[in-house]
Amino acid sequence: MHFKVGLLGLGTVGAGLAEVFLRKNETIAEQIGCPISLAKVLVRDLDKPRLVDLPPSMLTTRPEDILDDPDIHIVVEALGGEEPAYTYIQRAIRNRKHIVTPNKEVIAKHGPDILDLARRYNGDVHYEASVGGGIPLIAAFKQDLVANDIRQIRAIINGTTNYILTRMDTAGLPFDAALREAQELGYAEPDPRNDVDGTDAAYKLAILAALAFQIRAAPEDIYREGITELTPADFAYARAMGYAIKLLAIGRRQGNAVELRVHPTLVPREALLARVEGAFNAVEVEGDLTGKVVFYGRGAGARPTASALLADIIDIAQDVLRRYAEHTPRLLIDPSRRRLAMADVESAYYLRLMAVDEPGVLAFVAQTLADAEVSVASIVQRIATTDGRPAEIVIVTHPTRESHAQRVIERLRASAKLLAVPRPMRVEAE
Amino acid sequence: MHFKVGLLGLGTVGAGLAEVFLRKNETIAEQIGCPISLAKVLVRDLDKPRLVDLPPSMLTTRPEDILDDPDIHIVVEALGGEEPAYTYIQRAIRNRKHIVTPNKEVIAKHGPDILDLARRYNGDVHYEASVGGGIPLIAAFKQDLVANDIRQIRAIINGTTNYILTRMDTAGLPFDAALREAQELGYAEPDPRNDVDGTDAAYKLAILAALAFQIRAAPEDIYREGITELTPADFAYARAMGYAIKLLAIGRRQGNAVELRVHPTLVPREALLARVEGAFNAVEVEGDLTGKVVFYGRGAGARPTASALLADIIDIAQDVLRRYAEHTPRLLIDPSRRRLAMADVESAYYLRLMAVDEPGVLAFVAQTLADAEVSVASIVQRIATTDGRPAEIVIVTHPTRESHAQRVIERLRASAKLLAVPRPMRVEAE
16 A cells, blocks of 8 residues: 545645655654655646745646545645635545545534545544644544543634733733734734634634534634733733733533633633743643643644644554554654663753852862863852851752763762752753 | 453552443443443452442452453553563453553553564553543654654653642642641652652653653663752752752653653743642653643543543544444534523623722722622722823622623713723633
């Protein structure tokens, strides 16, 4: 078996997938257990300059070259928007192709129908990239959380608005200025309406609601408010009262009634959701068995989206192979991988030294560090107190080799100037 | 087809699984698409009082009643520890059973061998519950992150030590007192050595390292330091320098060399990992495509563990069925689920009112809220300033019905005492 993939669309998402697909082709084939290739790509204009370098023979402007080609097993729809994406997906399913799509609008509006159609044709439809970019979410609902009765979802699932809200909060910017900044940095589209009015988040909430609450909710029926009316004063008052402001998508079940809403929301500052900043996404799910579980990461971007699309492609391919042959996924072990010796590990260190209270101790410590090529990032010295506690010197170093740090510790411990040198701790960057 | 499950062990984990299995049997069968039942449970003593009420005929003290019974398809090993768990797992695989286990010690030490053996016998081995309790993790590595080159893992994967460190940090407790408190609350075992010395975290890191870095790392070779030597002074200095102290399990790849270590670590307080408190777990994974992704939730407990074990059981059963028949998982839609009307949604509200600067305005606002049965949680009043900004009254209410809140807004907007009543925002609890 040799899998052939057809790709519809070569915009940011399509080009991102094509680039990773070509670069990682061998790894992907190894994961699946047989060869796989990108066979055909639908574009609007053959001559347009591309974000990715593909052989001209791979490109076509005719959808039927992919949708009707019996050699193509998997179609990745990366056109975006409702049409012609929906029509193409249906045609591909009828032609016995499996579908992978990041298209939240199509799945929010037509997901259950598409899945029913696929079921009739024994096809698979995967849409992991439609919510939360590269954050594993859809698969978690379909598999890991499947025994749970989901009570609640609260999610930051639109990076554009979260970036704007973060800047309004931390820099005190008014909405317009924060939006302009987001556009300049590429976090907001030239036409940002679907993001700032909550439409995009409502699409994603409709998808999550079907998975979590088994409800078919038309996205246009989901209550939503955007963020355009928020002012710096709201952020100031919210902060004074202990809150951050986030655009939350909320789903909550009470018996058979399901609340679904998207709106700016005050969240206690100590809550994990309040701490999701910039263009990041987070989805909090509360199941009766798991309790609260949170998924966090980049919700958009060419590479995170490619990660999710490839996971779906690999999943479908493995599944198809499993139908042909008994096949147990094994734990791939790469024999060339070896443990790095601890002496070679690099880390910053926190050292706490109890020192005798006499001149020259700090100089001695500094020289000992310098001799071992360990440089100091910050230092706190506390003088001896009358209650008998010795002077303490606390140092955070720049990253250094474990072996150098150990040499420093040995020398300090050997010195009479220091009363005690407790075991140092390592320091991680954010 | 009717799936039969055998369970080895009826301690906290086994009893938790049995309880949920019986209570949710119908839902689970619906997820799979055919009946499933708990057939036999191995216990040490038939007469001991149980945490869960099972028919006496279901219990046995003879392992062969499960391991050698040709009618049992799936064996859940919930004995814990290396032996006899490892021996029983091998025997079950040779007898053509699929395995589900939460046993981190067995998987850390023998995972690759167990998976190789299962492969030879066409069996599946799932171990989602072995790391991070009910947090979807193992499946994410096997499926969602599969196209990524994982560069780094940083994880808080031992709830006992994280609870102790949180209490040392926030309450200034010395280690012994924090440990005693954790034991009283059931977050630490009577014999806590494996947790506080980092052994438990090293087992889990070995499992994650195989998935993320394709390395077979013996857990006893993983560098580890425990938390027993930490003192309140360390937390005070760390806080002064902007850090929290966490027991991190770190895996990092540089070419084919993989660092693996478990030790107390200083983490910048603004980092998400620094904000993981109490008995919670969090695993941060950095892939070349996804960037940083974080999984957060309860890492232990009977119910989260049961959630993961059931997900594995359902996954195996679905997979077996897929080998017999073409089968596309569909999106289950429950027709009885309906959207709750927005007017019936309950929420706390944030109201910002621009008021004329005259006596009685606050009394009027308070009366309006009272008339609509909306009670006030907190209030901030700012008097009018000489620069012409009006007086503002900011109120956070207790939870109330949307329809009540809307009535309040309408009445306030109709009053001449208020210059402006911007759209209110909803407030979520943590």
